Amino acid sequence: MSRIIALGVFIFVFISFASAVDISQLRGNKFLKPGNIIYSTATDGRHVWFGTSTGLVEFDNKTNLWQVFNEKISIKDIHTLCWNGDRLFIAAFDKDGCELVCYNPEDKKFQRLTGWSIGKEDLEIWNITADKSNVFLATGKGISCLDLKTMQWQYFRLGKRVLSFLRNGNDIYFGTEAGVWTLAGERINKIKSPDALSSSRVYCLVLIDGKIWAGTSAGAFSSELPLSDSWAHFNTDNSGNCCNSVYAIQKDGECIWFAGEGGISRFNPALRTWFYCTAGCGLYWDQKTISSFCDDGTTLWFGSSVGGIFSIKKQEHYPDYMNTWILAGPFEYDNSEKGFQESFISEHIDNKNVIDLIKQNNKVKVMEKTFYSFVDLGKTFNVKKNALCYAMSSMESMEEKEVRMTIDCNDAVKLWINQELVFNNYKDYVSGFSRHTEKTIKVKLKKGSNDILLKIANHKSDGRLWGFFLSIPNCFK
Numbered sequence: 393m394s395r396i397i398a399l400g401v402f403i404f405v406f407i408s409f410a411s412a413v414d415i416s417q418l419r420g421n422k423f424l425k426p427g428n429i430i431y432s433t434a435t436d437g438r439h440v441w442f443g444t445s446t447g448l449v450e451f452d453n454k455t456n457l458w459q460v461f462n463e464k465i466s467i468k469d470i471h472t473l474c475w476n477g478d479r480l481f482i483a484a485f486d487k488d489g490c491e492l493v494c495y496n497p498e499d500k501k502f503q504r505l506t507g508w509s510i511g512k513e514d515l516e517i518w519n520i521t522a523d524k525s526n527v528f529l530a531t532g533k534g535i536s537c538l539d540l541k542t543m544q545w546q547y548f549r550l551g552k553r554v555l556s557f558l559r560n561g562n563d564i565y566f567g568t569e570a571g572v573w574t575l576a577g578e579r580i581n582k583i584k585s586p587d588a589l590s591s592s593r594v595y596c597l598v599l600i601d602g603k604i605w606a607g608t609s610a611g612a613f614s615s616e617l618p619l620s621d622s623w624a625h626f627n628t629d630n631s632g633n634c635c636n637s638v639y640a641i642q643k644d645g646e647c648i649w650f651a652g653e654g655g656i657s658r659f660n661p662a663l664r665t666w667f668y669c670t671a672g673c674g675l676y677w678d679q680k681t682i683s684s685f686c687d688d689g690t691t692l693w694f695g696s697s698v699g700g701i702f703s704i705k706k707q708e709h710y711p712d713y714m715n716t717w718i719l720a721g722p723f724e725y726d727n728s729e730k731g732f733q734e735s736f737i738s739e740h741i742d743n744k745n746v747i748d749l750i751k752q753n754n755k756v757k758v759m760e761k762t763f764y765s766f767v768d769l770g771k772t773f774n775v776k777k778n779a780l781c782y783a784m785s786s787m788e789s790m791e792e793k794e795v796r797m798t799i800d801c802n803d804a805v806k807l808w809i810n811q812e813l814v815f816n817n818y819k820d821y822v823s824g825f826s827r828h829t830e831k832t833i834k835v836k837l838k839k840g841s842n843d844i845l846l847k848i849a850n851h852k853s854d855g856r857l858w859g860f861f862l863s864i865p866n867c868f869k
Contacts, residue, residue, distance in 0.1 A: 430695025434473035443470030476522035530554035558597035567594025584621035607638030632666025651682035721781025780849035801860035
């Protein structure tokens with residue numbers, strides 16, 4: 393008769409996870425030594441510029457050459473950059489003053505923009521946004537706008553420190569130290585939002601697919617236009633976002649990247665999956681704060697606020713992994729193939745009877761998240777060998793189609809899709825958890841919700857490698 397190890401009841405563990413992404417740290421550049429703060433990044437596709445605490449640094453993708461321009465700008469603390477399609481606009485400030493410069497990469501010429509009525513409160517230039525007609529500065533007390541045709545300045549004194557700025561047609565939004573505001577004529581109004589957003593510093597505002605995304609000191613928020621008081625919230629407590637302070641947000645195809653205090657995270661809104669990279673999986677502990685990043689078309693570039701530049705080569709398709717599981721177990725069995733084939737719970741489970749099963753048991757253990765694509769069963773259940781468990785989840789498909797899933801596990805595994813057994817492998821081995829050991833399975837998905845059930849057993853290992861990966865196709869293409 394089957395029995396449950398130690399507890400004598402089901403333990404259900406809800407896991408939401410993300411997987412680490414490979415990054416490469418750039419070295420060998422004397423201008424990017426540790427301690428050199430990378431405040432901002434910008435690109436025209438060929439060149440990538442970094443605004444640092446020691447001047448402007450340029451990387452040429454065509455020649456692979458680096459260059460520094462600190463003699464061209466008198467103030468070395470370059471806090472924000474913006475490419476408008478023709479020129480790079482550069483804003484620098486320190487305790488003694490500020491400077492606004494534009495740079496043409498074709499002729500390598502710099503032009504200092506003058507005629508700016510600068511008050512003491514304007515010495516802080518936190519954000520610069522530019523198009524072919526105007527340059528907008530987010531400053532210590534409001535917004536300054538330069539008309540590039542007339543070279544005339546216009547000022548909006550808001551009485552607030554403006555950290556970020558977004559223009560969408562005639563609508564102007566700006567982030568402050570206390571939420572998101574909008575400018576209509578000469579009137580400013582605070583956008584209704586949850587307390588977590590309205591009381592937070594808003595470091596960046598980005599428009600992505602009809603939604604405004606805000607990177608704040610309390611995580612990332614998003615709301616559809618026109619803005620309402622309904623905002624989605626993504627932080628380390630409720631999602632796979634590894635950043636509670638989000639300094640930069642960038643769209644990459646169908647995905648969205650977040651950079652901030654803790655590392656970088658990538659979110660697929662359609663599949664609700666997360667990938668991440670932080671200290672311990674690519675970033676050094678003292679370089680885990682990512683202050684800025686940009687996309688040159690083939691590479692994502694990240695700048696650390698405590699020194700260092702990192703890059704990720706873009707892929708045509710990122711692997712995605714199931715990001716939510718209900719785990720039932722652990723069960724003890726006799727370490728035989730016959731014992732593995734025995735049913736320990738109903739193996740024709742669906743979303744409805746999963747809920748019923750949970751309600752029937754008064755002991756429910758909740759794990760809010762783990763940042764890895766590897767579902768670590770040994771750590772979760774704290775057991776050694778001769779144990780198995782079930783993992784249940786579901787995924788949405790936009791249409792009925794045949795797809796390929798990949799699975800890697802330790803040790804034996806059975807997989808059901810919509811209550812149909814599609815894979816059954818009992819083998820006494822330890823997986824390498826790599827491209828060489830994963831298995832590809834053809835499965836049929838129906839339109840709508842598809843139930844997924846896994847059964848995973850641990851044979852002889854001490855539990856440290858008991859677990860699995862399950863990657864899924866992008867059914868939204």
